[in-house]
Amino acid sequence: MTGGRFDFDDGGTYCGGWEDGKAHGHGICTGPKGQGEYAGSWSHGFEIVGVYTWPSGNTYRGYWSQGKRHGLGVENKGKWMYRGEWSHGFKGRYGIRQSHNTPARYDGTWSNGLQDGYGIETYGDGGTYQGQWMGGMRHGYGVRQSVPYGMATVIRSPLRTSLASLRSEQSNGNVLQDLSSPGDAPAGSRGGFVLNFHSDSEVVTKKKGLFRRGSLFGSLRQLRKSDSRTSISSKRSSARSDAAMSRISSSDANSTISIGDGELPDEDLPLEDHVDATTTETYMGEWKNDKRNGFGVSERSNGMKYEGEWLNNKRHGYGCTVFPDATKEEGKYKNNVLVRGIRKQLIPLKNPKTKEKVDRAVEAAQRAAAIARSKVEIAAS
Secondary structure (H helix, E strand, O other), X not given: XXXXXXXXXXXXXXXEEEEOOEEEEEEEEEOHHHOOEEEEEEEOOEEEEEEEEOOXXXXXXXXXXXXXXXXXXXXXXXXXXXXXXXXXXXXXXXEEEEEOOOOOEEEEEEEOOEEEEEEEEEOOOOOEEEEEEEOOEEEEEEEEEOOOOOOOOEOOOOOOOOHHHEEEEOOXXXXXXXXXXXXXXXXXXXXXXXXXXOOHHHHHHHHHHHHHHHHHHOOHHHHOOOHHHHHHHHHHHHHHHHHHHHHHHHHHHHOOOOOOOOOOOOOOOOOOOOOOOOXXXXXXXXEEOOEEEEEEEEEEOOOOEEEEEEEOOEEEEEEEEEOOOOOEEXXXXXXXXXXXXXXXXXXXXXXXXXXXXXXXXXXXXXXXXXXXXXXXXXXXX
């Protein structure tokens, strides 16, 4: 085996051992103009174990195979660190990714660079998800536990800001973004809180009632305002709405993903009654594509509880909601609105068919919650 310094046509250099025209033994390879460097051991032209530093400053310390990260290794990339197993260039089998600055982290199994199997995700505010994953998303059975309402992250961005939203990374450390990744909660709400104190139908009724009162008791002077002024005001309002929608669309298209709480806004802002700062919320049940889908139980520490069917983080299908004052509503929901059943009454549901479907949904939700708790034990093991 010989050694020395070799200069490449692209401006890169290699200093170290050499055999049969290939890097072999120990050596340092530097990229063009000194950008990027690998220092460690080589075997017939391939890295074996060492430190790779990208031009961005990101580093990887660990094992390699056939020119790809493979085996145990530690990656430091910006504010994040991953330590664990690698498979053919991707995070694989088991590993931990964590923030240097916040509690945010994922501890669990991986496949092709994505969370897959079982794992625990901790969000920036300290809330957690424990359970099953598939393709980088919460999928299967799991438990989402919020922190107290007063400490929970306020969702402001129209993009999911979860650790799970990061897709697989290229060898140069660039992030492949998936802007469509779904998450937990509406914009303006708190991380991990999806139950509304009132159903959406009550909100609509309140809004309509206010409009009717305004129309019935509005003054004659207001009714006699000129059409031109009304028209101008309407146009201004429309322009402001269009501008707002434009800003939202622009934000949707151009925002960059950051890692934080793990929530994604839905379409509508919730009308939330006052929630005590110490209140917490837990969901146990089925997940699909990162959202509560299927059967599950969501419960707040203040006594509010929903058992039944879910679709995209909303009560959808048959179920029963119990409120803090012990009243309840049960029946069929559609996008959080009770469309068939009985609302906030102490008397039981009388329709036998609807009652039977509600009971079945509640039982299925309770079974799903039990399965979710068992998956938590696997994820934590």
